[in-house]
Amino acid sequence: MTSSERPRRRGRPTAPLLSQEKITRAAVELIEIRGYTALTMAALARQLGVAPSALYNHVSSKRQLLLWLQDHVNQEIDCSDFGARPWDAALESWARSYREAYARHALLVPVIAVTPIAGSPHTVAMYEKVAAGLRAGGWPDDQVMDVVVAVESFVLGSALDAAAPDDIFDVPGDQAPVLAAVVGARVGRDTARAAFDLGLATVLAGLRDRLKALGT
Amino acid sequence: MTSSERPRRRGRPTAPLLSQEKITRAAVELIEIRGYTALTMAALARQLGVAPSALYNHVSSKRQLLLWLQDHVNQEIDCSDFGARPWDAALESWARSYREAYARHALLVPVIAVTPIAGSPHTVAMYEKVAAGLRAGGWPDDQVMDVVVAVESFVLGSALDAAAPDDIFDVPGDQAPVLAAVVGARVGRDTARAAFDLGLATVLAGLRDRLKALGT
DNA sequence: GGGCTAAATGAGCGGCATTCATATTGTCTC
DNA sequence: GAGACAATATGAATGCCGCTCATTTAGCCC
Numbered sequence A, B: 001m002t003s004s005e006r007p008r009r010r011g012r013p014t015a016p017l018l019s020q021e022k023i024t025r026a027a028v029e030l031i032e033i034r035g036y037t038a039l040t041m042a043a044l045a046r047q048l049g050v051a052p053s054a055l056y057n058h059v060s061s062k063r064q065l066l067l068w069l070q071d072h073v074n075q076e077i078d079c080s081d082f083g084a085r086p087w088d089a090a091l092e093s094w095a096r097s098y099r100e101a102y103a104r105h106a107l108l109v110p111v112i113a114v115t116p117i118a119g120s121p122h123t124v125a126m127y128e129k130v131a132a133g134l135r136a137g138g139w140p141d142d143q144v145m146d147v148v149v150a151v152e153s154f155v156l157g158s159a160l161d162a163a164a165p166d167d168i169f170d171v172p173g174d175q176a177p178v179l180a181a182v183v184g185a186r187v188g189r190d191t192a193r194a195a196f197d198l199g200l201a202t203v204l205a206g207l208r209d210r211l212k213a214l215g216t
Numbered sequence C: 001g002g003g004c005t006a007a008a009t010g011a012g013c014g015g016c017a018t019t020c021a022t023a024t025t026g027t028c029t030c
Numbered sequence D: 001g002a003g004a005c006a007a008t009a010t011g012a013a014t015g016c017c018g019c020t021c022a023t024t025t026a027g028c029c030c
Helices: A020-033 A041-048 A062-076 A086-104 A106-112 A119-136 A141-162 A177-184 A191-215 B022-034 B041-049 B062-075 B087-103 B105-113 B121-136 B139-160 B177-184 B192-213
Strands: none
Touching: A020 A041, A020 A062, A020 B192, A041 A062, A062 A086, A062 A106, A062 A119, A062 A141, A086 A106, A086 A119, A086 A141, A086 A191, A106 A177, A106 B087, A106 B105, A119 A141, A119 B177, A141 B022, A141 B177, A177 B121, A177 B139, B022 B062, B041 B139, B062 B087, B062 B105, B062 B121, B087 B105, B087 B121, B087 B192, B105 B121, B105 B139, B121 B139, B139 B192, B177 B192
């Protein structure tokens, strides 16, 4: 135990120990192993074999780190169907992939929802592809972003819901009999998934109708 | 400056200075005046004219305080249309009211999304009313909560979106021409509101269709 | 009136993000 | 090659924050 610490060099190393790439990867690893509460600058530095203050030569703040993380997570979202399949099918697979990615990163949701995308290249590329797909599908320019944001709102809300415990609506039957009954009527299912599926199907059906109505 | 401090008594006061009611009200005031980042236990104690440690005789943790806050905010949500109007009209006014309440309390969203409702009486009452309204509208028991959760997911996602800056999608036109074009096509509008309106109308239309289809 | 309990105070703890002085080394310039 | 400079590490220190604890005081009950 006493000799396991490699001698830490002071001063500039031959090759940089850190980079955006390495820091982001380490953060993802840390989160996957020990969860979001374990993501502290000290723990991250530890993971990288470096002093906490060294991080600040590469990342300006923890918030900045979360933005890197956001862009990294957005890379995992599959939007390849846009341009290859009809807009509604592409929107559906995009939404599913989007939800899955953020169900694993629910703590990022409130961050990404309010952060400008300009500094995140992969994120910009994703929206570009989605916007182009909707436009090509016949949506008028002034409604494309409304559709995107509406679907995205549903997806992010559903990602939060997916992070909730299964028994979140459990309640003593004498206080709220109807609630207890309808909650009881769905036991056994993957409830978050069922709600998402119902909502997504509903949204897509509504959007198809709306676009059709626009054409007349 | 030197004499303005009222002499703080040590030990038990004649009448309690604190209660759940008073603490919650003070927290709401603090948030409305100085925002969520200003909501610290120290600042809250200051607002109440009390030492920080005194709070812990009444509230077990800051998380507990946020749950009180949640129940308080949920009280503001109007679900009076359930039972008075058709289920879809009631769902719409509920969703609008819900979104407005949490647009002002976006930081609570990630907390409420994953917290069991059992300890929050007003919250339970709200869901009871919503569930009863949907059931009375003809929704089968095993789908009521899916509908509620789907709509709620959309509402909470939209509340987060409402807290975002207007220029969140602004991006240099050469990087993402289509995105820049469709973002530009909606300038001037209240964009978050427009996306919510489109999404809500879409969801409601889809739900009406789905319920109709169930009947056949 | 003696003991129990409720409810305040203030000191202090550990964890956190962040800053700063300092050290070391590679690179560029003359 | 020497000297200046920039990049990048270390480790000590700072300040905020949630929270705990020993202590004090006042009301209530027997």
